[in-house]
Amino acid sequence: MSIGTPPDGNSPEDERPFEDDREAAQPSIGHALRQARIEAGLTVDDVSNATRVRIAIVHSIEQDDFAPCGGDVYARGHIRTLANAVHLDPGPLLARYDAEHGGRPAPTPAAPLFEAERIRPERRGPNWTAAMVAAIVAVIGFVGFTMVKGDGGDDSTTQVAEGSTPTASKPAAKPTATKPADPKPDPSxxxxxxxxxxxxxxxxxxxxxxxxxxxxxxxxxxxxxxxxxxxxxxxxxxxxxxxxxxxxxxxxxxxxxxxxxxxxxxxxxxxxxxxxxxxxxxx
The missing domain is CATH 2.60.40 (Immunoglobulin-like)
Structure with missing residues (x-):
């Protein structure tokens, strides 16, 4: 059984170019925003004052130039803001922007940031308690060694050893404060x-x-x-x-x-x- 042509003489393939023509006839994002602004009776200054979007950026978006927005995230935000200001549904405009610019940007995952914070090595200051204990043990050992050695010799040897004992516990030199470097001046x-x-x-x-x-x-x-x-x-x-x-x-x-x-x-x-x-x- 053969499939005949429809009564009007047009096959389904003959109707497809009309769908493409309708898609091609859709106005661009900038043209749609500009047309809606004009129909609302608003100037670029009115839209800029109402949305706090700079005049230069409004002009650029209406010309389909999204580079001054500073990125896809800002461009999508400006499109939504301008569409609301001129009483236009921002959904189709955002969908068209995503289709023309590689899709909606994916959010940055937060998990790696927490992992980096968790494994970051902890900074520790010098262990002054352990240093003091080591110094005291060294002084006591030196004094004990001197006293034992002095018992087997004459008095003069003992006096020299006892006189040299205080030099072992010489106080540490006071650290010199370093002057902070002057901040780098801004270009002027x-x-x-x-x-x-x-x-x-x-x-x-x-x-x-x-x-x-x-x-x-x-x-x-x-x-x-x-x-x-x-x-x-x-x-x-x-x-x-x-x-x-x-x-x-x-x-x-x-x-x-x-x-x-x-x-x-x-x-x-x-x-x-x-x-x-x-x-x-x-x-």
């Missing part, structure tokens, strides 16, 4: 003026406005992530390189290895920069 304007050649030194200033900035060292460790107010400045040093993200590059003035960077950044422009020991030019 003086470090910029005499920038070491074996390091990269970057000073970020906001003389005429304010801007969100992020700075990382060559290992990717976050050195600073926050808002630089008008008149404030931050200085960063590393052995190899400094990675910067400027939320409003037009409000920022840069000095790299003691030299001013004269690039003309536009107001509101987001810049990602890398500087090394050989700069003032962008790495």
């Amino acid at each position: 304007d003086s470090a910029i003026a005499a920038a070491p050649q074996d390091k990269v030194t970057v000073q970020v200033s906001a003389p005429d406005g304010r801007s969100w900035i992020s700075a990382k060292d060559h290992n990717g460790r976050l050195l600073f992530d926050g808002l630089l107010e008008r008149g404030q400045s931050k200085t960063f040093q590393d052995q190899e390189k400094i990675d910067l993200v400027l939320g409003d590059a037009g409000a920022i003035q840069l000095h790299v290895n003691g030299k001013e960077i004269e690039d003309e950044f536009q107001p509101g422009q987001v810049e990602r920069l890398t500087y090394t020991k050989g700069d003032p030019e962008v790495g």
Whole structure:
């Protein structure tokens, strides 16, 4: 018995491309958040004030750029916060983010930390009681040996031995207190003026406005992530390189290895920069 074609003339395989088209027509995470914000009648400033998510990060997420979030955990948190602010269900957005970025990050197991604490060797100070007992036994043995030896000789030998006895219990010298080393000063304007050649030194200033900035060292460790107010400045040093993200590059003035960077950044422009020991030019 043969299987005939459906009455409309379309086989099940003919209907599959329409499902793919529907999936492809789904808006991206950033587009969905932006559309919901516009429909709610909110501006980026309104969303930023309501959620305390920085304006530069809101702009980046709406453009599907999650790098300024600082990792998958922070990106998922920002998506959930922004979705709630614009009255949008965050569940489908988070599921799509996990599918596009390798799944939800697994929590760090706590058991190995407790094992490390349990097997960590305990630090012990010197056993002064045992040292004192050993010293007393040594003095008593020396005195007894001297007295026995003195019984078989003349008086002069006994007097010399008795006179030398106190030297065996000479008090220990008082330990000299060591002066603690001075704490290493943070990089400052003086470090910029005499920038070491074996390091990269970057000073970020906001003389005429304010801007969100992020700075990382060559290992990717976050050195600073926050808002630089008008008149404030931050200085960063590393052995190899400094990675910067400027939320409003037009409000920022840069000095790299003691030299001013004269690039003309536009107001509101987001810049990602890398500087090394050989700069003032962008790495």
